[in-house]
Amino acid sequence: MAQDPLSILCIEPHFPGRLGATADWLVRKRGYRCRFYANTPEAREHWPAAVGQGLDLRVFGVGGVAREPAVAWSRTLERSLCYAYGCWEVVDADRPRPIDVVVGRSAGLGSSLFAPVAQPSAPVVNLFDYYLDPHRNDLAADDGPGASPIYTHWRRSAAAVELLDLENAALAWTPTHWQRSLFPAEYRDDLWVCHDGIDGRRFDRARRNGPRTVAGRTIPASSRIVTFVARSLDRVRGFDRFWNLARALMKARSDVVCVVVGDPVVHRGLDVTFNNRDYRAVLMERAPLNDVDRLFFLGKTPPETVAEVLSASDLHVALGRPYPVARSVLEAMAAGCVVLASDSPPYREVLDDGRTGLLVDPDDPDAVLRAALSAVDDPAAHRPLGEAAAERTRERYDQDVCLPRLADRLEELTNSRNGR
Template sequence: MAQDPLCLLCVEPSFPGRLGAVTDWLVRTRGYRCWFASNRISPREFWPESVGRGLELLQYEVGGVAWEPSVPWTRSLERWFCHAHGVWELLEAQRPRPVDVVPARSSGLGSTLFVPGFDTRVPLVNLFDGYLHPRRNDLAEEVADGVASEPNMLREFDRDVSISNMIMRMKNDVICVVAGGGQVRRGLDLEHYGIDDAAVLLE
């Protein structure tokens, strides 16, 4: 079935970041048009070849704690709002149109928080990715074999599934996909508790 090429508004704190190669491919091979909103833009030698030929860069500004390379966790929310406000100001000033879909990766900075206010009809597809070392950053201390001593103290994958289910119960226009390896190794894993994460379906 033939379909006209889509117009994308990508949002990611860094360019090209994770979405740069994907948007470059869509522009070059599918004829898509893309605006890429970013705060930190890499030197030109790292840009994909479609920049200026269907892929247009838009740089948003940030202030406050967003200038700092890292902040204590107690100031994370403030930092997220700085990025979200920067994207909002850019969209209000530039008014990129038309936009069919907004692929985004906030990278833990909340940069897409106000994007739905820009155009409530446009779907927002957010990529949340992360990696935690299996024996660090847990909420509970671990015993030598890697099993959490308190099974109720959930690890990152568990939190992603739980939060996704909660969001989908609250909003009927949201779809969440949580992906892991064939079997995500965690405290309540297949080896120790007979639970296969690959078989967990979001409700």
């Protein structure tokens, strides 16, 4: 073990992003000191509690193409280098000491790429989310056949930053085995699988007698609440499939209420057709709801509201394309929700059909509706699924299970560098 709590330097384009919760846990539970460098911090209501209490946030700027709100795919590498250089400028000017280890998130932007120039003695640990295949996963099947050559060529080169970060890392780390399987065989064996976990303390399935309240709205106990949660409402996360299911459910049952959390504007370059567009408005025009009063859009909400929504949910829908499973799915499991998800490899890694959730072919609307109706028709019969999902989350995906493993690896890496 290290003689003293580690001092770590975290780098991610956005804060809190993915590493914010990890840094918060390491500070609170292990006594680490953390300097977190990010380009775009979210509103303070989304910040973890440790900010200012051992977790210090530093914002770095970027220049050139990185400042543009929409960047052509062909300029992705240039944009990534702008982020990495902007971060290096601030780290080099600050010269924070001591730094035992650098923890970065590649996220297609490689912001930790130049960190060794400013911190040559600190090993770099990189978190990898996704290795983009030119022809498979995410929306490749939906958009690939009719996409422009510019887009298809970009997909063939988009993983360049991940390859640079893989070469730069003393430890390459990814959350799931499915995510690991996406990477080239030359790197796959060196990728360490460890989920960064969720904060299970935020979720409580205790039901109160009488009406439930979601974001200030009172919902009768007799209603069936169906939920969807994502950072933005896009096709990668299956919002189009949820929309069609919601329309069918509200037509079939007058007591169904749907609650949606997420930014209606698509913020994912992978969604070439709808990026930077209000996708909710697009769907509203293409397939209007038969009862708009029973679908609540909460927009982007703080973590406390997400927990409230999931704790009230009777059925949580996650019909996403093949892509890393959203944290909100694990949070729904932790809240004891019955989760209806796509029967695809990323979801099969975290859910077992009929034991901890319901897996369906997302391209079979009739099968999706049957599964959803079975859950809302008889919540009591399906409650064991939610209870088993919550237990699985406690055993495999809670921060207090996952992050001690990460802390141990960080300390082993630092000790070996220091000859301890």
